[in-house]
Amino acid sequence: MLETRKVHSHVVAEELEEEIIAGIIPAGSRLDETSIAERFGISRTPVREALHILCGRSLAERVPYKGVLVVQISAERIDQMFEAMAEMEATCGRLSSQRMTMSERAELERLHQQMNALAEAGDHGGYDTANAAFHELLFQGSHNSDLAAIAQALRVKLAPFRKYQLKDTGRLKRSCIEHQQIVDAILDQDGRAAETALRRHLVSAAQEVLIRRQIQDSATSKPTFSPA
Template sequence: MVALDARTRADRLASDVSEGILRGDFAPGDRLDEHTLAERYGVSRTPVREALRQLASSGLVEVRPRRGAVVASVTPARLAELFGAMAELEATCARLSAIGMTPVERRGLQEFHASMAAFVEINDTEGFAAANLGFHTRIYAGAHNAPLAEIASGLRQRLLPYRRAQFRTPGRLPRSHAEHGQVVEAILAADAGAAHATMLHHVSLVEESFERLAERRAIRTS
């Protein structure tokens, strides 16, 4: 239980720091000192170290010799490349899921998607974001291609802070849930082409939602 609580604190801290980076509280090149972060967020240095490791794996933070952890500089062009790669990988997973998911897996995906409506109804962005990870993970598994699932999961980890942030765009939760519904419908119908197209469209809208959010934040802080 102690280890689980520590991991939960680290996960929450990683989310808070990533939100701060995306909001502009920490600028590219800023040093992220463990002691300062621990004091700022009211935690010990142990979850800070774990949170920084998570952020380094996502690309938001770089660990540099003699400087420690610093905020990385991610260009819009680089981010577009990452989202483009993510869209293609997720679309391929959806296509393969439409072909190869078992009846049990299809029912599980359908039920899981239906359960996410509860988060939409109360506008619970954190709950929806956590469930969203589970939704996409089910599609990775349903592709029944371990190397592809591993690559998709790794790239998703890199983009996780950006994908979580886009849920703060007004009206994004119901739109995301509806897009998921189109993907689920195609998979249940074993329509590989539609599954690929709807997932590709969904991830492209994720990128657009994050871009709109970033633009509004830039206007507010300029």
């Protein structure tokens, strides 16, 4: 995580990534090199680099002589992504329960307790940040950089859809209860329990997001983005 901010292409890539994740740039839309270049006040060259970076992160796809398209993700696909995420987290959790160092376990519990407090306070922003750290620690705890990287990449890809999550205290409380089971399983070195707890945790999160999306979709009655 070196600071490489001075490089235009990275700045543009991060900015665009955030906008895609935030939904400001809708899925399926085309990323026009010229207009992006004009918007950032730079030439097309660094923009092209940025677009390549996005493609590398599977947030967009490049079609030769046609352009770069923000990946189109159907509701069914989101469902699949959550399932994949659940499986990855379950696997990482099982391995973590067996392999985490004492300091990692301590950090996990510390984070969990901090999140309990944040949930109690109703601090959604703080909670979500801590939550990201919680799950990343879980990935790292597997002590398998490939699994961790895959899980993290999936989490990023799912980020755009998490924003549909409810902003009520109930969600945080439920999340905390589920996290408790996860933490317990890991501290007890019970791989199977960790796996089960994580799978349930992700399934419930997915359900929430998917249901939320259905509500929003039917409300705005979005006519399935104009093809091309």
